[in-house]
Amino acid sequence: MSVTAKQRLVVGVLVGLAFWPIAHRILVVQTRLSPWRFFGWAMYCTPKLPVVVEVTALRGKARTALALSELSNDERRAVHRLSEKRGMWGTYATPDRLAQRLLQSQHYADGIQIGVSHWYLDPDTARIATQRYEYVYRR
């Protein structure tokens, strides 16, 4: 490879790197992708805070919150995994698989509602705030 070709390659990569953080920021805003990852150079911009997953069984108009202790070990692990994946991938990590698993085990329920709360440091109030997403799965 000639020096000129190598120069073009290096500058091409550098140009990509110079513009990627803009796309990264848009993805973080729209999907809650992790600001600390994916090479957007947004480390130490906002704290790494938990993503809380809550499960509710739906039966008719009744709604029963399911505590983690009421779930099987596998289901608890699945909840934990979703929380971790969500902290990384934001809304790209959907709770579909967890919901399918819960629909199988919670026979009495017509449906399952999964609430996902992303905690973040709100720059307007300087307090911890949450953004909540609700997913409803019916049989």
Place this chain on the structure above:
Amino acid sequence: MFAARVLALTDDLDRAAQAAMARAFQLLLLLHVFTRTLLWTLAQQASHGDWQAGRYVLVAALGAAGLVTWRLPRYARQATWLALLVLTIKLAASFPTTSNHFFIEFLCMALLALCNIDVSDERALLLSGARWLTLIVFFWSGVQKVLYGTYFDGAFLGYSISTRPSFATLFAWAVPAQEIARLQGLREVSPGAGPYALQTPLALLMANGVYVFEMLAPVLLLIRRTRTWAAVATMGFVFCIEAGALELMFGALFLNLLLLFLPRPLNRTLLPGFAALYAGLVASRLGILPRFWFN
């Protein structure tokens, strides 16, 4: 033409020092990735991580690449390609949790593998490319802080003081004890917790100074007339920040990159110092020296 012009902006007017600088950079980077992979492997061993034998193979490959580069420089490029292969495996294995720090290592290693440092123009390309990478990372670190808006009232710093004792110790001289006590009293992190905003003018000045400096320094590093002093100031800045965050590996890597902006190959002079630092960190992780948390 465009590529050459862009690269010329971070090239040296006098290329006399580039051979020594590039060679020192090559050795430092290999030493760095070897140390980091070893620390990663030791940490995984402590937490009974899987694929431990595979991790040691990666460490051995990086160690061999470093040794070959040091003792048999004519095989340095092959060694660098081996190191790049190892880092590619690490990248694939760690994604998506790959740290941004690792990505800088990976790109620097790719630059080293691409450029033959025995050829003047390719050596210049290596150094210019590494300098541009440094500028981009530093500039965007500042811009992102503005976009997230957590530095204007010092909320991120306040949160860090509240939850990380090392930050509270580091900023004890700038933030009154009363405010530190208030922030540490908020340690239970939950929705509604706060406010983490700082009240002290000096602390607010510092919080806002961080992103201003991160956006301004790359411009000053780009201008030849101000480059040397900007590099020295940026090294001081990075040293303070990373010492507080105890991000010692990232700090060492970034200092290495900033040394490339100096007109003389100071990185070669400091090579034994960096080797001692890395040895010390490994010794600490192994329990030979007193253990302490660092990243």
